[in-house]
Amino acid sequence: MQLLKGDFYDNMGIGDIRAKVLTGDRLTFEDGMRLFDCPEPLAVGALAHLVRTRMHGDKTFYVINQHIKYTNVCVNGCVFCAYQREEGQKGGFTLSIDEAIAKIDSAALTPREIHIVGGCHPKLELNYFEELLSAIKTKLPDVVLKCFTAVEIAHFAELENLPTKVVLARLNKAGLDMLPGGGAEIFAPKIREQICPRKSTAEEWLTIHEEAHGLGMKTNCTMLFGHIESRKDRIDHLIRLRESQDRSSGYTCFIPLPFLTENSQLSIEKPLTGLVELRTIAISRLMLDNIPHIKAYWVMLGIKQAQAALKFGADDFDGTVVEEKIGHEAGATSEQGLTRTDLQEMIRGCGCTPIERDGFFNQV
Numbered sequence: 001m002q003l004l005k006g007d008f009y010d011n012m013g014i015g016d017i018r019a020k021v022l023t024g025d026r027l028t029f030e031d032g033m034r035l036f037d038c039p040e041p042l043a044v045g046a047l048a049h050l051v052r053t054r055m056h057g058d059k060t061f062y063v064i065n066q067h068i069k070y071t072n073v074c075v076n077g078c079v080f081c082a083y084q085r086e087e088g089q090k091g092g093f094t095l096s097i098d099e100a101i102a103k104i105d106s107a108a109l110t111p112r113e114i115h116i117v118g119g120c121h122p123k124l125e126l127n128y129f130e131e132l133l134s135a136i137k138t139k140l141p142d143v144v145l146k147c148f149t150a151v152e153i154a155h156f157a158e159l160e161n162l163p164t165k166v167v168l169a170r171l172n173k174a175g176l177d178m179l180p181g182g183g184a185e186i187f188a189p190k191i192r193e194q195i196c197p198r199k200s201t202a203e204e205w206l207t208i209h210e211e212a213h214g215l216g217m218k219t220n221c222t223m224l225f226g227h228i229e230s231r232k233d234r235i236d237h238l239i240r241l242r243e244s245q246d247r248s249s250g251y252t253c254f255i256p257l258p259f260l261t262e263n264s265q266l267s268i269e270k271p272l273t274g275l276v277e278l279r280t281i282a283i284s285r286l287m288l289d290n291i292p293h294i295k296a297y298w299v300m301l302g303i304k305q306a307q308a309a310l311k312f313g314a315d316d317f318d319g320t321v322v323e324e325k326i327g328h329e330a331g332a333t334s335e336q337g338l339t340r341t342d343l344q345e346m347i348r349g350c351g352c353t354p355i356e357r358d359g360f361f362n363q364v
């Protein structure tokens with residue numbers, strides 16, 4: 001590829017970074033910052049595409065999955081969140097176990113992965129979640145249950161006055177297979193204090209994921225970007241995830257989430273440009289050398305940008321989703337759900353090979 005020629009990168013001032021990427025050497029914090037400063041975003045994208053191709057060829061993964069939100073009632077009130085309601089507020093909902101099961105029954109395809117998250121409800125007890133997981137596993141023994149962010153786990157632990165590790169072990173016994181990546185937002189304490197002051201700290205979030213890995217569970221990780229954080233905060237976030245993975249090696253996939261502004265109390269001066277989104281995804285691929293997959297989450301990115309992300313380091317397209325609430329309350333214009341054929345066509349349309357996977361990224 002013309003872009004990958006050495007002279008071009010020397011002229012862009014990142015010839016040494018290109019050399020490290022070619023030999024598979026780890027990039028430093030300063031390297032990450034210089035990738036943000038590089039005048040040519042396509043040069044950064046081409047390096048990320050090289051790494052993605054080295055790891056996965058032209059494969060792009062997708063899964064027949066279903067998202068279920070059990071409640072939007074939440075005590076945390078994060079400033080950026082358009083989804084949360086106070087207890088008793090109009091528009092608040094909490095599903096009974098039967099209602100959650102009915103959602104699975106009404107999906108067009110039997111999911112291989114079910115992603116369940118919700119707000120930090122002030123009253124729901126751990127029993128409710130254990131019953132929910134075991135009811136689903138009784139119905140669908142082979143489904144991968146990817147449920148509850150580290151922030152929810154910390155909340156359950158506080159309500160029950162139990163250590164987070166005990167909560168994780170109880171949920172794991174009831175059928176929990178993986179933790180999703182949400183709640184990480186941005187780890188930098190100064191930003192976290194402003195956008196989600198009541199949420200678990202970065203250290204708590206990372207500890208809970210490492211505890212889950214210690215119990216044999218896999219987890220995902222995310223970064224919410226394009227609000228009030230700086231480029232430095234983004235690189236800091238990626239390096240903290242990389243160090244956590246060095247310690248416990250249980251992260252499967254990283255999901256970069258561009259901030260959607262509608263219905264949010266957080267006002268920002270300049271919304272992200274499409275190219276900054278793509279550059280951030282590419283830099284994530286380059287910095288996170290120990291995390292196998294990068295997800296182009298079509299719900300938040302929009303389908304066309306998610307397709308472009310497949311050439312900027314991403315290798316996973318998430319899945320059918322069925323019903324999404326968090327992004328759509330914040331102005332996402334993407335569909336609510338996609339079919340298997342939609343996903344395959346979108347992936348093929350980018351010159352990639354669609355690979356159907358289960359929740360653990362095994363090809364099915």
Ligand code: V47
Pocket residue numbers: 080081082179180181182183184185220221222223224255257258259260261264297300318326327330
């Ligand atoms: O933690 C909330 C983000 C996350 C907004 O693990 C917003 O496979 C953009 O983590 N604009 C939840 N983002 C979603 C999530 C996720 C999604 C898909 C797959 C996986 C996985 C994880 O959504 C929250 C927060 O960072 N979010 N509000 C917003 N206005």
Ligand code: SF4
Pocket residue numbers: 074075076077078081082083084118119120151196199
């Ligand atoms: Fe609650 Fe999650 Fe929204 Fe924060 S982002 S207010 S924790 S639902």
